[in-house]
Amino acid sequence: GENVEQHPSTLSVQEGDSAVIKCTYSDSASNYFPWYKQELGKGPQLIIDIRSNVGEKKDQRIAVTLNKTAKHFSLHITETQPEDSAVYFCAAFIPGYSSASKIIFGSGTRLSIRP
Amino acid sequence: NAGVTQTPKFQVLKTGQSMTLQCAQDMNHNSMYWYRQDPGMGLRLIYYSASEGTTDKGEVPNGYNVSRLNKREFSLRLESAAPSQTSVYFCASSEGSGGVFRTDTQYFGPGTRLTVL
Numbered sequence: 001g002e003n004v005e006q007h008p009s010t011l012s013v014q015e016g017d018s019a020v021i022k023c024t025y026s027d028s029a030s031n032y033f034p035w036y037k038q039e040l041g042k043g044p045q046l047i048i049d050i051r052s053n054v055g056e057k058k059d060q061r062i063a064v065t066l067n068k069t070a071k072h073f074s075l076h077i078t079e080t081q082p083e084d085s086a087v088y089f090c091a092a093f094i095p096g097y098s099s100a101s102k103i104i105f106g107s108g109t110r111l112s113i114r115p
Numbered sequence: 116n117a118g119v120t121q122t123p124k125f126q127v128l129k130t131g132q133s134m135t136l137q138c139a140q141d142m143n144h145n146s147m148y149w150y151r152q153d154p155g156m157g158l159r160l161i162y163y164s165a166s167e168g169t170t171d172k173g174e175v176p177n178g179y180n181v182s183r184l185n186k187r188e189f190s191l192r193l194e195s196a197a198p199s200q201t202s203v204y205f206c207a208s209s210e211g212s213g214g215v216f217r218t219d220t221q222y223f224g225p226g227t228r229l230t231v232l
Contacts, residue, residue, distance in 0.1 A: 004157075006157075009122030015123065031218075034218075034220075042225055042226075043119070043225050044158070089157055091157075102160070102174065105157030106157050107156055108155075108157055
């Protein structure tokens with residue numbers, strides 16, 4: 001069945017360093033890939049997304065890359081700050097008519113920024 | 116503008132009890148969703164409503180029912196709670212109609228942490 005694998009499950013980086021989270025999807029029809037940040041006690045919040053006709057997208061310190069051939073996409077956070085500490089989820093959208101379409105989430109990465 | 120609100124924030128039930136989780140959004144969104152989040156499993160869609168008056172099953176609908184009361188409100192009901200339904204439940208909404216067929220940004224509520232003993 002369709003699935004999205006996300007690695008690593010936990011990540012600890014020094015403040016100021018970069019963090020990379022990787023996801024692999026199984027369904028080649030997937031065409032939209034959002035990333036969510038979830039802070040403690042809150043719901044997920046969209047931070048960046050990419051569509052299958054684009055290879056890379058950047059928004060200030062965060063960027064997402066997509067390799068359609070290999071079916072994987074990655075989140076890059078540069079110059080990490082304490083407020084980047086959170087759980088990050090990737091997801092892949094599989095198009096289809098009405099209820100046949102679905103969005104599959106990865107299992108999450110807990111990112112900790114060490115001062 | 117409160118966004119998406121959920122009540123209650125926490126709930127403990129005994130096996131077999133019933134309850135309704137409430138969700139409301141004030142963004143005039145057409146689509147609304149219910150997810151559950153379990154450790155190590157990400158988010159899984161339970162039900163969604165692509166527009167007022169319509170509801171559809173997601174990936175894990177068994178044991179749940181939903182009601183789209185009006186455009187603002189979308190409730191999730193557990194008729195006979197089971198320990199396997201212990202989870203954190205999130206409601207979300209998005210602007211477009213057509214449910215997950217559209218790749219609109221989804222806005223999530225703060226969640227309800229449910230424990231079934």
